[in-house]
Amino acid sequence: MSHLSNHDLPRLKKNLAGRQEHNSLKRYIERTREREYIAAKLSTHSPIEVDTSYRVAVRKTLINPRDGLSMKRIIGESDLLPVSYMQAGMKASKSVCRIEIRDSVGRVLGHGTGFLIAPCLLLTNHHILECEEAAQFSLAQFSYEVDLNLMPLQIKSFRFVPEHLFITDAKLDFTVVALENDSAEGTTLSEFGFLPLYPESGKALLGESISIIQHPSGAPKVVAVREKKIIDVYDDFINYTSGILPGASGSPVFNDEWVTIALHHTGVPDPDDSSKYIVNEGVRISSIMKYLNRLKPTLLEEQQVLLDSIFAGSELANYDRNPMVIGNLDMEWYERSAGYDAIFLGENYAVPLPTLRPDLRRDVAKLTNGKTVLDYTHFSIVMSKSRRLAYYTAVNIDGGHLVSVPRARKWYYDSRLNRKYQCGPELYNNNDIDRGHLVRRRDPVWGSLAKKANEDTFHFTNCSPQHKNFNQMIWLDLENYILSNTETYNLKVTVFTGPVFREDDVLYRGVKIPAEFWKIAIMVKRDGNLSVTAYLQTQKNLIRDLDFAFGSYKTYQVAVSNIEILTGLDFGDLRNYDPFRTITAVTGDIEPAIVNVINIPSDIRI
Template identity: 55%
Template sequence: MFKNRKQIEQQAMQRYLQFEKEHRAEATNEKMMTRSSLINHHDNLAMERIINKSDLFPIAHLQAGLNVSKAVCRIAIRSRSGQLESYGTGFLVAPNLLLTNNHVLDTKEAAMYAVAEFNYEDDVQFMPLEIISFRLDPESLFITDEALDFTLVAVEESNLHAISLAGFGYLPLLPKPGKILEGEYVTIIQHPNGGPKAITIRENEVKFISSDFVQYVSDTEPGSSGSPVFNDQWVVVALHHAGVPDPEDNTRWIANQGIRISSIIHHLGQKRSGLEDVRSRRLLDQLLDVAMPGSAAEPMEVGTLEADWYAGVAGYDPAFLGAGFRVELPALSEALLEDAAQTSDGNAVLDYTHFSIAMSKSRRLAFYTAVNIDGNQLVDVKRGSDRWYFDPRIDEAHQIGPEFYQSNDIDRGHLVRRRDPNWGIDAVKANEHTFHFTNCSPQHKNFNQKAWLDLEDYLLDNARDSNLKVSVFTGPVFRDDDVSYRNAQIPDQFWKVAVMIKDGTSLSATAYLQTQEDLIGGNLEFVYGQFETYQVPVARIEELTGLDFGGLREADPLAGGQAARVLSREDIRL
């Protein structure tokens, strides 16, 4: 099965020599922010390890390593007659999907006779554990690529002894690049020479990172092919596949090479449309997470954030756009103030990371949300689990909870969009803060997943591409005749006001209105209607909501004008 190993090693050596010649810039701020977005905010030593090359780890790092190691197995390669030919390493990446190298399992037939052996390791007394074997199931799914040297194959869900594969867990694969930086260190869990499970702990510095490959100094042996390569947060960053031979002495090794996980995921995404078998697509979907996140059909997990998640957050910043361009939160009318949910210290505004929310007690929804978006510091943060939170700072009775969204076509529509506040060093915290029930409003799935045209993407893309700062206000329109459902009312309309600096000299405030009234019927079934977004005067939003946006009325290009239907980005007037 390892017929092309020498060729792979020679290619790896050529990359190493080429990288060595090229200029390597230091990690940019953007790369550092992307890298920091994957760090648990409780790991106070992580940034020291990355920036100052500290060797300090929390003791829980060792337990976390043991936990992820369960998903790593030895692959025994056998012939049709059952004769053992060689060994490799693999690891589970979904409930019953295994990732290894193409040069370990290059064909369906090879996978048919191979066996995944878990628990092939010694305990603390150096006594061997009982090996638990599972057969592979290439008929259900088998995807391989020689250029990227990977194979993804299905595994039987239980073995001949009725032992479930689920007990070994799996290692989630994050699609975004930026999980490791040059100069950091990696850890590899492997079966060197087909022997018991082993680990490389230090002296594994990342030397080069290219579009598809990572090269690092590390100890590996034949049989380590197909091993997971981890960063210090035990996130898989690469699939190990080859050593880099010394060009002057081919009996020595100067580095090792892995295929970047982001490249493998991208390739699998392209392969999905070509899968004709329904079961194969379903299995791959487990890995790619192609289902629309946050839909009502998904199970909802309700969690609790510790108090330190709220400590020190400044929320929306009125001075965010710069000196001379202060934009205050919208003022609540006297009637709205009486209905505002307040914290124990009498505050009617809830502050989160880079955004703030004011809540209605009677409707149990936000009057408005306000977020600052910094296009120069945006970080792509993986969505993660679909866990939502009650905000403990106000009465839970003033928040619509999970029971409202079960078994229907109603989504928990983010008001502050998940990606918008994810910038700077607190990007991960901001991402998690958007999953509060205070920040969602009932929206029909077809509205939540398709409406606003590409307005939100337009605002975010412009902020990123032009390094702009944008402040965005969003909320529902409350009407007495809104549809009643499960002891709450579903708003028919939603609004958005975007504020930015135009030509570097003046404020521009544009307002938008969108309706879902054609989608919401008495039985909440989908009604085929037009998705229409209108750009309207800011004053119109004030009339509909009772909010006061102050000076933004004068910064509105439609001030005193008529609403305009928005069909594309070109229709937006700034």
């Protein structure tokens, strides 16, 4: 790392910002004819008629069908928003922080804005944090804002740890950098959540209104709500109408679903008056995601794991809001599906599929060929006849060879299994139940068969009914946390997942809705021993009645033996490698004394 003097940093930042303004003006001038054409079309047509068909299709998938006015807002026929819009905006704002740029002796050199995009990763502009040394001395300050009485909240300051991860690019003017997990005041970073990033293009359309949360000139946090409109889209940048306060660089730009569409980085200067700006410019999130995906293979393994949390993060908010489309796959599709590999972790670490109690074995749904295990690409499933849901899923995850693949657009019945044993649209349509993936979409998506594995996860056999407010943030983050905090055997992990079936589960549309879900993760530690951790999460408070009342959820780390008692599954020797193996359970209930409540990933005992 080259050393920068205290006088170099402000000069360098000024030069970088000036260069960004110059480049933005050049792009703006070059696009004059295209922009005039777009403006003319938008004057007589709606955004969905002006933008490309692909971008319109992607934008529609982000619309919640329960929001009947969403499309009218996009095409400009209505400005009405549900009251929950403000609540969603407040949630998004928690992840936005002020960056205080300091030198090596602690002097403040300037300010910018940044926002969390993963549990410990922040996104801002290159011209704010252009090198590791600049990040090393600077701070990310959360809660720099005022309350309902316009009184300042206590600032929570976190240090950057660029030695863990620091990625920057001057052309796209972005920097991704790691943050410490705990502030000097004892606050954990997880309290501020993060803004999931979507890799697809089309998260907002030409002419659509946008919002920006920012710390202009280092001031307390403010928001520009739907004041600006997108007037042009380039390959890597977007233009939106002017009026944003100077110094808001590094701010997230949102569509009406509070999905981040761009990283604000500069204004386009007026060539006739240097004190004014014509329009503003943001860096497209899809371009940043493409850059990170291309860079990933060149990083160290532990850095790749950190970067994976960004792509996994996008999955958290991307639950299935779009109308269900049913596809068809013939028997030939499944012919070469090898399914779960019991020796995936190594010849000496065989992890066979669990066995079921005799009464449960009689309830297993058989395939048309008489077998009992549905094999897909890198994962397998065993189904219950009576519940029409999976008893369990088993997946092999190769963290070193994950591939980024767009979400599938269709859901499938498995033609190898009688449809009467599969829950389809009759359960999931027109209600508050989401199709919750048991094998998470990205887990088996690795290697040369990544695209096929991605499609395979969209089988009805691989989903279980979950309430739309069933917050899976920590649930989905468990595997990423384990991978990043354990020195694993070739970054491989095997995961079993499934529901807990109880006789008193709520009956809805002829299906008993599981109130609890479990997960068991297995890997090889550096010392050559297996690590086996088990988890249980409940949505019980969310499904007390058919109106699906709001409620809280809890995630627990429990003993493998508890999962065996609750499910009737036998995981053999795995219980011997469980950190809770010294604890014995004698009933089917989870005793408070033998559980570990998971509020943040670092609560996990490995």
